[in-house]
Amino acid sequence: MPGSPLYRDDAFPPSPRTEVALAWSELSLYLPDGRCLQLALDGARHSVGDATARRRFVRMMSIEARQAAVTLITPPDRGAIAPRVAHLPAAPDDAAVLEAGVWEQLADWVASSGRLAGRTVEELARLASIATAPFAVVIGEVAAGVARDLARMASGPLRGVADVLEWLRPLQLAARSSPRAEDALVAALAASAD
DSSP states (O other): OOOOOTHHHHHHHOOOEEEEEOOOEEEEEETTOOOOOEEOOTTTTEEEEEEEETTTTEEEEEOOOHHHOOEOOOOOOSSSSSTTTTTOOOTTTEEEOOOOOHHHHHHHHTTTSSTTTTTTTHHHHHTTBBBOOHHHHHHHHHHHHHHHHHHHHHTTTBOOOOOOOTTTTHHHHHHHHOOOHHHHHHHHHHHOOO
């Protein structure tokens, strides 16, 4: 039944989203009320898990830095209903709500201790979409190196011709919807032309 409270909870309006800008070791959160919170990720502690918010399942990440602590959750208005038998911690009322894809990228970055090495071009493209402009340029240069290496391995007398631009396709697709991914693509194209 589409209007049933089982599927929709009109008592709570959709949560305003927090925007994210990731530098190499600094996270900037642009809160819906206009405030900006900056966290140094070097030496910060984090935990990732499931929680409940507004009686719904959310993914929750807590980051404790030297100067501040923040809790980030996925949108509760898009989460599944948490049954009463689910004994999960409740997300704090002041938790910042991030889009699910942004939350996943940020959780991956924090959990990997902020390393670019060993990432695919597709992973780098997703990371570039939440990066600051200078960090997106660095990501683009790393993506160019990965694409060059893949093109070099794929080329050969029996393997056919591989092109760096083909390996950069995930970055090209991400650049269609993200200005930061576009910055990364420009940097990748410049670096691969050398």
